[in-house]
Amino acid sequence: AQKVTQAQTEISVVEKEDVTLDCVYETRDTTYYLFWYKQPPSGELVFLIRRNSFDEQNEISGRYSWNFQKSTSSFNFTITASQVVDSAVYFCALSEAGFAGAGNNRKLIWGLGTSLAVNP
């Protein structure tokens, strides 16, 4: 069965600190997709990144970077030089490849989220 674990429930840092959010997943499929979403206090879920299981290259986007390691089934997210605007709940999610239809289990499997507070 698929599962996503975000062990850190809450993290609090001071502005300009680097912070890493952990995501560990479980799946039996060889083809799957991993996602990170940000949910600020306003409520809207913002898509950050998608990674497919065949692409283990790390990705950097500005202050954000992602480390995908299949050997440890992890897809960790690092914010460099954090800012107050980074304060949000961050969700990691997994989907197994295929068509998400009724009767199959192909849908987004969400972690419980990590609440990040960046203090001035």
Added chain:
Amino acid sequence: DTEVTQTPKHLVMGMTNKKSLKCEQHMGHRAMYWYKQKAKKPPELMFVYSYEKLSINESVPSRFSPECPNSSLLNLHLHALQPEDSALYLCASSQGQTTSYEQYFGPGTRLTVT
């Protein structure tokens, strides 16, 4: 433009009321979703529409009735709700129902049932 809009932003309704939530996207996406999210929890999938047809109903009570009038619009009709239905209702869309596509979410409707 990766925008999904939802109205209203906030809704308070009594248990005997009938109301509707609306969602709109202009990205040409063919799959649209309704999620329910309780505080401090991840979103829970309710319904999926693909090419304007209901594709997935996650055993949602009949007091929630989805409708997809066209490829850009998605409604959620509410009737005889219970206080436990109070939550943030999120609409999302994606290029298709294949799981490789990322979903884009609207800002949500915060629903309070009194």
